[in-house]
Amino acid sequence: MYKRILIATDGSDKSKKAAEEGMELAKALGAQVIALNVINEVVIASAVRQLGSDRKEVEDKLKVAGGKAVDDIKAMGAKMGVNVDAIVRIGAPANTVIDVSGAEKADLIVMGSHGESGATKLLIGSVVQKVLYWATIPVLVVR
Ligand SMILES: Nc1ncnc2c1ncn2[C@@H]1O[C@H](COP(=O)(O)OP(=O)(O)OP(=O)(O)O)[C@@H](O)[C@H]1O
Ligand SMILES: [Mg+2]
DSSP states (O other): OOOEEEEEOOSSHHHHHHHHHHHHHHHHHTOEEEEEEEEEHHHHHHHHHHHOOOHHHHHHHHHHHHHHHHHHHHHHHHHHTOOEEEEEEEEOHHHHHHHHHHHTTOSEEEEESSOTTOOTTSSSOHHHHHHHHHOSSOEEEEO
């Protein structure tokens, strides 16, 4: 069964719920977890362009937030006895989830049905939608 589970988190409550499910599954299967947060490059670019913010400053702030999201999963792993590698990347969220899942040889991706935008009118969010479209491995979407 699954041996390398990639858990994608944007730090939202919805993705925390998905992370908990992914961690329980990893524990039951004795799987390695890769916790990934992607800092959206578009968010950085618009802060620089529209607000005139310093790129490095924006990146550093977002890296702290992203680091916290993956560290939460790492802390969960320490309590549960699950090995967790934490990764924070800058890029396009869905593309980066796919790229990292390939590079890390993940055999399952776990994500929330929704995330930080909280637009729950849609069946699923746009990031998870694109991952489902592009992925060639199973994706567990947690509602
Ligand atoms: N930047 C990100 N890095 C890692 N995982 C992410 C990121 N953004 C979203 N995800 C994953 O995708 C799931 C669904 O979030 P998604 O962004 O698709 O929905 P949303 O935020 O509600 O809507 P949208 O972003 O389309 O406005 C999250 O629970 C999380 O697992
Ligand atoms: Mg989102």
